[in-house]
Amino acid sequence: MEKRAPERLGLPSRGQRVCAMPGRNSGGHVAVALTSIVIVTAPTASAGPPAPCPAAGDAALICAVNAARRERARPPLKLHADLARAARRHARDMVRRRYFSHVSPRGRTMVDRLRAVGYLGQPTRVWAAGEVLAWWAGEGRTAAATVDAWMRSPSHRRVLLGRAYREIGVGIAPGTPIGGPGSTWVSELGST
Numbered sequence: 001m002e003k004r005a006p007e008r009l010g011l012p013s014r015g016q017r018v019c020a021m022p023g024r025n026s027g028g029h030v031a032v033a034l035t036s037i038v039i040v041t042a043p044t045a046s047a048g049p050p051a052p053c054p055a056a057g058d059a060a061l062i063c064a065v066n067a068a069r070r071e072r073a074r075p076p077l078k079l080h081a082d083l084a085r086a087a088r089r090h091a092r093d094m095v096r097r098r099y100f101s102h103v104s105p106r107g108r109t110m111v112d113r114l115r116a117v118g119y120l121g122q123p124t125r126v127w128a129a130g131e132v133l134a135w136w137a138g139e140g141r142t143a144a145a146t147v148d149a150w151m152r153s154p155s156h157r158r159v160l161l162g163r164a165y166r167e168i169g170v171g172i173a174p175g176t177p178i179g180g181p182g183s184t185w186v187s188e189l190g191s192t
Contacts, residue, residue: 053143058084060143061170065160065187068147074161077189082119083169087186089113091173094135095184100177102131114190121192128164129190132156137182146185165189 053063066076090113094100103109110131114120120127134146150156169188176182 056142058170058172061146061172061185061187062168064143064147065168065170068151069161072161074163075166077165077168080119080167080169080190082117083114083167083188083190084171085169086110086113086117086119086171087169087188088171088173089117090131090188091171091184091186094133094177094186095173095175098177098179100133100135100184102133110188114188119190119192125192127190127192128162129188130159130162130165131189132159132187134185135176135182136185137176137178137180139181141183159189160187162189164191166191 053067054060062077062079069076090110093104097105099105110129111120114129120129132150134149136146147160150160167190171186173184174182176184
């Protein structure tokens with residue numbers, strides 16, 4: 001996997017940092033599938049508008065991501081416990097050790113984290129994975145605001161709307177990678 005420095009986006013909110021990274025195989029051991037077939041059907045007459053998303057928490061972030069996908073005719077992502085565990089651990093680790101990156105200070109990558117929780121399984125299996133990060137200084141940031149910031153960045157939007165992904169896990173940790181009040185957000189997307 002190639003190493004990339006986190007992107008810093010000049011979005012309107014002070015103290016905001018966001019970063020995106022699509023999964024890639026390493027060492028030729030795993031093939032990454034970035035294609036899929038999507039069947040879009042028209043909603044039935046009995047299908048009303050989707051329920052509004054909750055204001056805060058993991059469920060709110062998943063709902064906001066799926067709302068953005070629905071607006072662009074992408075299928076919704078389903079919660080996957082292993083992806084959620086990896087996302088929570090990474091968010092807490094960035095706050096605790098004060099870094100903001102897809103790669104930990106000891107060189108641990110997204111792929112390493114997903115293998116550690118058992119998501120990727122066999123090294124010869126075809127998979128796709130992506131990760132987006134954000135942190136906000138201060139209090140009161142919503143899932144909708146976080147997804148909106150990600151969607152205004154081409155690299156983040158590409159990950160969130162990726163057709164190869166079927167599952168999601170999110171983690172939101174109190175605090176920021178630079179210390180102080182705020183929150184650190186991680187979304188892991190994948191399919192195995």
